[in-house]
Amino acid sequence: xxxxxxxxxxxxxxxxxxxxxxxxxxxxxxxxxxxxxxxxxxxxxxxxxxxxxxxxxxxxxxxxxxxxxxxxxxxxxxxxxxxxxxxxxxxxxxxxxxxxxxxxxxxxxxxxxxxxxxxxxxxxxxxxxxxxxxxxxxxxxxxxxxxxxxxxxxxxxxxxxxxxxxxxxxxxxxxxxxxxxxxxxxxxxxxxxxxxxxxxxxxxxxxxxxxxxxxxxxxxxxxxxxxxxxxxxxxxxxxxxxxxxxxxxxxxxxxxxxxxxxxxxxxxxxxxxxxxxxxxxxxxxxxxxxxxxxxxxxxxxxxxxxxxxxxxxxxxxxxxxxxxxxxxxxxxxxxxx
Amino acid sequence: xxxxxxxxxxxxxxxxxxxxxxxxxxxxxxxxxxxxxxxxxxxxxxxxxxxxxxxxxxxxxxxxxxxxxxxxxxxxxxxxxxxxxxxxxxxxxxxxxxxxxxxxxxxxxxxxxxxxxxxxxxxxxxxxxxxxxxxxxxxxxxxxxxxxxxxxxxxxxxxxxxxxxxxxxxxxxxxxxxxxxxxxxxxxxxxxxxxxxxxxxxxxxxxxxxxxxxxxxxxxxxxxxxxxxxxxxxxxxxxxxxxxxxxxxxxxxxxxxxxxxxxxxxxxxxxxxxxxxxxxxxxxxxxxxxxxxxxxxxxxxxxx
Numbered sequence: 001x002x003x004x005x006x007x008x009x010x011x012x013x014x015x016x017x018x019x020x021x022x023x024x025x026x027x028x029x030x031x032x033x034x035x036x037x038x039x040x041x042x043x044x045x046x047x048x049x050x051x052x053x054x055x056x057x058x059x060x061x062x063x064x065x066x067x068x069x070x071x072x073x074x075x076x077x078x079x080x081x082x083x084x085x086x087x088x089x090x091x092x093x094x095x096x097x098x099x100x101x102x103x104x105x106x107x108x109x110x111x112x113x114x115x116x117x118x119x120x121x122x123x124x125x126x127x128x129x130x131x132x133x134x135x136x137x138x139x140x141x142x143x144x145x146x147x148x149x150x151x152x153x154x155x156x157x158x159x160x161x162x163x164x165x166x167x168x169x170x171x172x173x174x175x176x177x178x179x180x181x182x183x184x185x186x187x188x189x190x191x192x193x194x195x196x197x198x199x200x201x202x203x204x205x206x207x208x209x210x211x212x213x214x215x216x217x218x219x220x221x222x223x224x225x226x227x228x229x230x231x232x233x234x235x236x237x238x239x240x241x242x243x244x245x246x247x248x249x250x251x252x253x254x255x256x257x258x259x260x261x262x263x264x265x266x267x268x269x270x271x272x273x274x275x276x277x278x279x280x281x282x283x284x285x286x287x288x289x290x291x292x293x294x295x296x297x298x299x300x301x302x303x304x305x306x307x308x309x310x311x312x313x314x315x316x317x318x319x320x321x322x323x324x325x326x327x328x329x330x331x332x333x334x335x336x337x
Numbered sequence: 338x339x340x341x342x343x344x345x346x347x348x349x350x351x352x353x354x355x356x357x358x359x360x361x362x363x364x365x366x367x368x369x370x371x372x373x374x375x376x377x378x379x380x381x382x383x384x385x386x387x388x389x390x391x392x393x394x395x396x397x398x399x400x401x402x403x404x405x406x407x408x409x410x411x412x413x414x415x416x417x418x419x420x421x422x423x424x425x426x427x428x429x430x431x432x433x434x435x436x437x438x439x440x441x442x443x444x445x446x447x448x449x450x451x452x453x454x455x456x457x458x459x460x461x462x463x464x465x466x467x468x469x470x471x472x473x474x475x476x477x478x479x480x481x482x483x484x485x486x487x488x489x490x491x492x493x494x495x496x497x498x499x500x501x502x503x504x505x506x507x508x509x510x511x512x513x514x515x516x517x518x519x520x521x522x523x524x525x526x527x528x529x530x531x532x533x534x535x536x537x538x539x540x541x542x543x544x545x546x547x548x549x550x551x552x553x554x555x556x557x558x559x560x561x562x563x564x565x566x567x568x569x570x571x572x573x574x575x576x577x578x579x580x581x582x583x584x585x586x587x588x589x590x591x592x593x594x595x596x597x598x599x600x601x602x603x604x605x606x607x608x609x610x611x612x613x614x615x616x617x618x619x620x621x622x623x624x625x626x627x628x629x630x631x632x633x634x635x636x637x638x639x640x641x
Contacts, residue, residue, distance in 0.1 A: 033568065033570050034568050034570050034571040034574055035574070050573075050574065050576065050598075053573065053595045053598050054570055054573060054574055054595065057594050057595040057598075058569070058570045058573060058594050058595040059570065061594055062594070174437060177434055177436060177437075181531075181532045181534065181536060182532055182533065182534065185532075185534040185566070190534065192534075192535070192568065192569045193569060193593055193594060194594065195592075195593070195594035196594070304568050304570075308568060309561070309567060309568055309570075309571040310561050310562070310565040310566055310567055310568065311566055311567065311568040312566075313566070
């Protein structure tokens with residue numbers, strides 16, 4: 001399924017523009033913070049001890065880390081929409097978000113409960129607890145759907161598990177209302193504490209996810225023609241699904257673990273790509289992460305700039321941007337229909 | 338007596354009444370019954386309270402402490418879930434917390450007065466059920482003295498309230514004066530973390546009021562609000578001399594990006610208190626001087 005020359009040129013242009021925007025946003029990430037841009041520029045030209053900490057240890061890892069989180073979510077969203085053949089599928093579909101939230105709540109709960117519990121909670125960290133919670137949620141979802149064969153069963157059980165785990169989280173929070181503020185920030189997502197170490201973890205996970213995803217992307221192309229056609233092309237659907245869902249889980253868990261639940265990026269990024277390009281899945285799986293990364297970088301810039309030196313949770317910004325974009329998309333579709 | 342006041346309450350809220358009956362008549366009809374006074378609470382409701390309430394429920398730790406400090410602990414019939422001071426209130430029934438209140442239990446206990454915070458929505462429902470509730474705002478340092486005065490008035494012990502306020506004022510002053518006098522250097526800059534998000538205590542918050550008493554400089558500007566969600570970079574850039582943080586977070590400060598190089602983290606100028614002591618700091622109640630003393634002691638140690 002090699003696109004014709006004109007389409008390939010368009011894709012090349014698109015990728016160039018997307019990379020250029022990313023580079024611009026990364027530079028913007030160095031400039032925007034709690035100081036005026038003028039001061040930031042002066043810092044870049046003549047760095048002092050403190051200003052170099054702010055620039056290279058806080059702003060740069062934050063903005064690069066935000067890119068990787070957005071890229072992971074964009075990739076997971078594109079895969080989920082392909083596997084489920086549903087344009088509303090998103091990374092949190094399999095209960096990962098609720099599972100991660102429950103993991104964090106349990107960790108917070110335990111750290112307040114006893115000194116012994118505090119030790120393991122600190123060891124694991126909230127990020128670790130989120131990843132464990134997300135993985136547990138996926139295992140329950142897949143078990144409840146009796147495997148990955150039936151996509152409709154998977155979707156349903158993902159929704160059910162999501163509700164159940166959210167209910168448990170709410171019950172736990174009710175018994176300890178003082179955890180609300182921390183949970184609220186986690187539920188809205190926050191890029192504030194992204195460090196070089198968390199960014200390198202995110203980068204490693206991204207590599208581990210994108211390579212097999214792109215290699216397996218032809219399977220998703222076959223799947224768009226229907227399950228029977230895909231099977232007749234000699235594709236092993238269970239293996240493909242299992243591998244693809246494994247990638248979705250890993251990508252989502254890593255992203256949620258580092259920054260909390262950032263909504264809409266995974267849903268919107270593949271749509272943005274499809275709106276501007278006609279692509280097969282190989283291009284979609286490369287373009288969606290680029291788009292998602294740039295989106296989250298932009299949202300991160302807005303979140304720290306708009307009421308600086310205070311900031312908005314980044315998830316609130318993505319929800320506003322993403323929600324508005326989807327509303328626009330829907331408006332255009334219903335008008336044209 | 339309770340029935341008449343409830344009927345009047347209903348009458349006052351009916352639109353028919355507002356349209357037809359003149360205000361003078363209303364005043365004559367709904368004048369408080371004997372043994373009760375009408376007071377305006379912080380939600381701007383006029384509340385008919387008995388002059389000598391005997392069955393009181395408090396739904397906020399600081400209000401419970403205030404009632405007890407006024408010597409009326411024996412009048413409490415139930416308290417909020419987190420109310421644990423003085424220790425004698427621990428044996429009382431718990432009827433809920435800030436957001437979740439067991440209304441049925443409250444009604445069953447037949448209180449003649451329920452004291453709560455303005456942020457607790459249950460006041461309206463209690464009013465509909467004919468339970469007298471009085472909402473008090475406790476957001477700022479100045480609210481401590483105001484709360485003591487109001488509760489004293491409600492309990493019919495205004496003189497005791499004035500004496501308690503005087504005691505609190507003197508104790509706070511003594512701590513504040515001693516802290517400033519003992520300080521050798523310039524007043525340190527301080528970051529008080531309420532939650533690792535990071536939410537900070539701004540100058541307009543109750544805790545900000547305590548910091549002002551100690552004569553230290555808050556790194557958070559007042560215009561950001563009482564509890565702003567900060568960009569962590571702001572704290573690093575301000576490089577405060579002292580950090581107030583919870584015990585659980587204290588060891589993790591150095592792991593936040595860029596924080597390890599901050600002066601306060603490097604030299605361990607960190608004030609982290611046990612839950613017991615932290616309660617005296619974060620509760621705007623009569624033990625304020627105790628909390629302030631703990632803060633001053635830590636400041637004297639890390640920023641003499």
